[in-house]
Amino acid sequence: MKKIVLAILAIGIFGAWQTASAADIVGVITLTGTPPAEKEITPMMDNPDCAAMYNGKAPTTHFYVVGPKGEFADVVVSLKGVTGKSTGASTPPAVMDQKGCLYKPQILAVQTGQKITVKNSDTCVHNVHCTPAVAGNEEHNDVQMAGGADLTYSFPQPEMFLRFKCDVHPWMFAWVSVFDSPYFSVSDKDGKFVIKNVPPGKYTVEANHRKAGAQTQDVEVADKDVTVNFIFAVK
Ligand SMILES: [Cu+2]
Numbered sequence: 001m002k003k004i005v006l007a008i009l010a011i012g013i014f015g016a017w018q019t020a021s022a023a024d025i026v027g028v029i030t031l032t033g034t035p036p037a038e039k040e041i042t043p044m045m046d047n048p049d050c051a052a053m054y055n056g057k058a059p060t061t062h063f064y065v066v067g068p069k070g071e072f073a074d075v076v077v078s079l080k081g082v083t084g085k086s087t088g089a090s091t092p093p094a095v096m097d098q099k100g101c102l103y104k105p106q107i108l109a110v111q112t113g114q115k116i117t118v119k120n121s122d123t124c125v126h127n128v129h130c131t132p133a134v135a136g137n138e139e140h141n142d143v144q145m146a147g148g149a150d151l152t153y154s155f156p157q158p159e160m161f162l163r164f165k166c167d168v169h170p171w172m173f174a175w176v177s178v179f180d181s182p183y184f185s186v187s188d189k190d191g192k193f194v195i196k197n198v199p200p201g202k203y204t205v206e207a208n209h210r211k212a213g214a215q216t217q218d219v220e221v222a223d224k225d226v227t228v229n230f231i232f233a234v235k
Contacts, residue, residue, distance in 0.1 A: 027192070038062065053122070080203070129167050203221065204219075
């Protein structure tokens with residue numbers, strides 16, 4: 001009899017676990033219209049260290065990273081107003097590299113308390129200067145020599161598009177968004193994003209791009225993946 005009760009209890013717990021299971025919010029982001037032409041970063045050619053990596057042909061800016069069918073990359077997607085859920089302290093570090101006198105990636109998202117490892121893959125010196133705008137997030141300004149040890153940063157407060165710049169190379173910028181939860185994603189070159197393991201509930205999904213602005217959509221997550229697509233127009 002005891003065994004049967006235990007079995008029923010186990011089934012009950014399993015059932016409860018199943019109904020409380022999380023789902024993913026997935027989607028594709030599209031840009032309509034023709035974005036402004038990217039500009040050649042010509043000042044880079046005045047810097048012999050950087051110019052040497054490009055055979056004299058300056059790379060361009062990457063304000064709008066868009067595929068042939070409007071697939072819109074570098075859009076930061078998050079769940080608005082979800083706070084106090086950070087697992088940043090136990091999440092592996094996010095990595096940002098300095099390569100070809102540019103930050104890669106240029107758009108990054110992390111959790112509060114999650115480490116950001118900054119590498120220097122170039123053969124020249126860089127200077128990592130982050131300039132947060134939110135109180136509690138500390139400014140840092142560190143020289144990083146070629147072949148120098150990785151630098152590590154983390155931020156305790158949520159902040160959208162926290163700026164990293166290089167004082168040696170004034171065209172170098174990266175934008176790190178910090179969230180107080182693991183529920184965010186940055187759209188890839190196919191415009192796709194995935195916010196994983198979202199607990200059931202009602203949410204407002206926000207898609208935010210440095211140049212194209214922000215949009216929101218309301219969704220309800222139950223036990224199946226939910227699709228939310230965003231269409232941005234060139235302003
Ligand atoms: Cu630099």
